[in-house]
Amino acid sequence: MTIHNILSRYWGFNRFRPLQEDIIQSVLDGKDTLALMPTGGGKSLCFQVPALLKPGICIVVSPLIALMKDQVENLKEKGIKAIAIISGMGKREVDIALDNCIYGDIKFLYLSPERLLSDLVRVRIRHMKVNLIAIDEAHCISQWGYDFRPPYLHLAELREIHPNVPILALTATATERVAADIQTKLNFRDPQVFRKSFERKNLSYLVYNEENKLRKLFSIAKNVKGTGIVYVRNRRQTQEVARQLTMQGISADFYHAGLDTPLRMKKQSAWKNSEVKVIVATNAFGMGIDKADVRFVVHLDLPESLEAYYQEAGRAGRDEKKAYVVLFYNNSDVLQLKNRLEQQYPSIEEIKQIYHHLGNYYQLAYGAGEGLSLEFDLADFCSRFKLDPFRTLHAIKFLEHDEYIALTETVFLPSRVQVLSGSADLYRFQVEQPAYDQFIKVLLRSYGGIFDQLSAVKESDLGKRLGISRSEIVKILEKLQTLQIINYIEQTDKPHLLFIKPRVDTSHLLIDRRYHADRYQVHKSQIEAIISYAVNNKCRSQQLLNYFNETHAPVCGVCDVCLENKKAVKKAGSTDEMVKSILDELSKKPLHLTELIECLHIGNDNEKLNVIRMLLDAGTVKVNGEYYYL
Template identity: 40%
Template sequence: MNTALEILKKYWNHHSFREPQDKIINAVLENKNTIVLLPTGGGKSICFQIPALVKDGICIVVSPLIALMQDQVDSLNNKGIKAFTIASGTSQDDLITLFDNIRFGNYKFLYLSPERLQSPFIQEKIKQLDINLIAVDEAHCISEWGHDFRPSYRNIKILKELKPTTPVIALTATATKEVIDDIANSLEIKDAIVFKKSFYRDNLAYQIFSLEDKLGRLLQICTKTKAPIIVYVSSRNKTKEIASFLNANHFKASFYHGGLSAANKQEAFDNWISEKTPIIVATNAFGMGIDKDNVKVVIHLELPNSIENYIQEAGRAGRNGKKAFSAVLVNKNDIRIYKERLENAFPTIAEIKHIYKSIFSHFQIANGEINEEVFEFNLLKFSDKYKIPANKVATTINLLEANGILQISDSYDKKSTVQFLTSSNRVLNYSKSDSNTTKLIQLLLRSYGGIFEQETKINEFWLAKKAHLLSRQVVTILTKLETEELITYKKATENAELYFLVPREDDKTINSISKNIQKYIKQKIRKATDLVAFIENDAVCRSIQVLKYFNEKEFNKCGICDVCLANKNVYQDVSKEIMAYLSSNKTATSKEICEQISSKEDIILVNLQQLLSEEKISINNFNQYHLNE
């Protein structure tokens, strides 16, 4: 049996654990229940993946996000570790085959959504498996006090009933003491050891800038920063708009949001990772699986959803331990718009009932009927057809999914699938006359484990890059192989997949979850109120505000946030830098000088005034500064 450190070296190519990963792994290997609170970038997945690989049997991982589950499954499979997740709408016959493969195929990980655990059939199949560990990812979802409460997470404790002696590890990046206590109670692991790493980041400066010209400040920050940047915005259209603005100003930027095709999403991510486009403008869909340690600045052009979201997103900067910045740019209208958007985002119970009925009408499902098909669903077309605001439809669907009424998988979460129907030799013999086909088949065989046993998720764009082909060539080859009945190839569509989990009962269904919905909305409003208070509080060190929010007891002023810097009120002499710049450029406006010199704008302006008073520089009729002769 390999030790935890040997497995870390073999599959992750690391030679030591980060604190406190080794302590967590040892506790799990001793069959102790654990609750793990590690901030973003703390390496939570390794804390359950490595002990599961050390022990005999299979680890069940419960996660709320289909995309996150698939990313982790793909990552494990690419390492040669057998992992699997069950797609929406899989029939019972297919499930029987899948569980037989899992049981007898040396699989190590089974990823499930909490909704899947409601199925008595799946519960029965889990009983037959040798489960070595139960891992609950994003465990804050179990608590109504968390920032992303999902009532379906309350049902996870069924796993403890099915496997009472199997240890449980619950993991989250952001949780208050209320949430941690709620996790322990809900999962019935009150004996759990809690591992908690401080949220204090001595190299990360939280800075809130109140200003009217946000785009001007964005350009200044991008000019001064010679390292990768993430810019967060609140809408898909804004990602493209801001990326275009940056490119028009001679920066290299790409954009990323949930509605992109798999190929475009992968291209944007790869270009940013490789620093072909070192700036990426994104919605909060950009976050899962990011492991880039040299991000220098995370900029929020619009307010995040909560303090928890903000800390996760800001925490993607400075993972290499070097000085990094989180810059939130706000103006007078932002908070007003934020509050208005919050009020308009949540539908009433009556509106939710109307939307729920309309979805059934859209798919022509009768009252009392449960249809186990997978339906293709286009949110914008549905909203237009029934004259319902798209944001309210989206919120309603999220609420219905969180309460176990339906399940939805957006197209950007989906990938095409391939399964070989014959031996590799036969396929390779078939392809001998075409080098591109041979190259692609060999790449598929090397890259995807289990491709003969089941439908395996692939990424045509990634395959094309690796095989030095065009994406359309990959699709053409795979389509031809399917025509010859050598493989099955299911190409991803652009619509979402919607799957109903309960029979149609209209008002009765919504009435049964109305209390959960009202709690959820109340909690969202409270989280938003806490965030606004954080943004507006310019009297207390930002780090202290964050640490108090997460119930930490020990804290000192960080000395690097906007509040601490303002309170220092120390004059910084940058006159030499200003004069050197003017010496090279002859004339420049204050804005141009601020873009080039690495200091705060107000400090630069004070220095300019001092140089003017000393008659070392002058200003012309065009508000340009220049050196005096």
């Protein structure tokens, strides 16, 4: 079996994209490898192919639960065994999954970086036959990057557990400084770095300083064929802009992280299948969305960094056909972005106060809570303690950095049930408690393997089979749980807060002040870069590539700046030609203004008059009553 056989067998391709084969070969040679590839460049194949060729299991670390779940499903559809361990899974579920990785034939184990904080996970990884460690979104390990995630700093511990296993770090957005930091933080040895140019020749980058953004957006959505994404700042805007587009006769829907998962999946699917032309979304939309024929991506507001902008813009034109990337801004946006920066850095005292409120919210005693993973309702928490949600979330990020807590993203997990009693004890219970007999029979008939592990169940399906409501089913399951007949975990669609350390009082809460100050400066420089990109009259593609250290990038010729420059050059050429024609005609004889304009065969009347006026001002041409002469 070769890498080309694997590519053909599982993905149906007969050749690799540029750099993919080089990266795969580097990994197969046992080299630590950093792959810098633009969004849509085929990063996942770079670890999936070599992991399938070698015996053992590949550990994939990703911060995006939705992306992990998508990749696991895609691998399973190809007949490849893969699992993901994500927040919200019970200890027994995690236990069984890790056992399958040690003793079974699982090829890919997807983990969030927060999971590596768990001793249980680290100990079990030690017993796995690991062939490769893949770190997705590797820029998250660098505090100089735009999306730093403190739990990523523990990834080097995987190297200590499996010192001879190569690491492949992948990212679509990294400056030179971030790329170097990734290699240092992961303890790379004899590193191989592969950098695919971030240039996207098929993308036309356009920037408009606009007060009436919606009018211009309507024009783009109507005139550009194919589907598009419109990114906005907040959830309220997603609904409003989608409504305005619909009123203009443009098929549109909205998407944000506050929607429940089934509805998000439905909206996402309708857009992916081109049943909806435009999806209006917050930055929660897009990761793992592999839609090749997106013809336009519009940002109605200034993003917070060029890294985020490049990644979101990169969802356009993955089929390598022409697509448009549009950024709107005005003076108000620039001020808002600068004010927002100040809002994102609560004081050390505020951070300590929010930690104190979290302890009270969950009623944790001092010294308690270590390892607890609890559902977190931000709106309820902020309402109870009269806090600003935006500042609270950013305070939590600083608490994550100092490893007091970790907040995972929203994830949908179905309800799960496992029968705890043996079959003999369960039969005895059914005889002694006949009221539960029929329910247990239907439960056992409906879900196989329910004695061995937590199995996904649908309360509504059980309700239909038994002719009772979903709420009654939940009550029965909860009752059976209190009787210790089953373990029942009800479905959840909320983020989880993990207490990494026992609760401490605020006087012993140590917040890294230096890090707080450094992050502020990094963030400030990122905001200055995105503002500079918007206001400078320099090729947009060249500006982006220079930011990512491609210092000799050519002008693209298709951005708004390049197009304006082409017009100016063309206009200058036309002016020179008109001047020559006027001088030629007047050298023969004086002409009336009407005759002079008629003998010029380029330019419109206004342009002709402007050139004649210019020659008069310079004294090259004179006028005597009605006639012009040299």
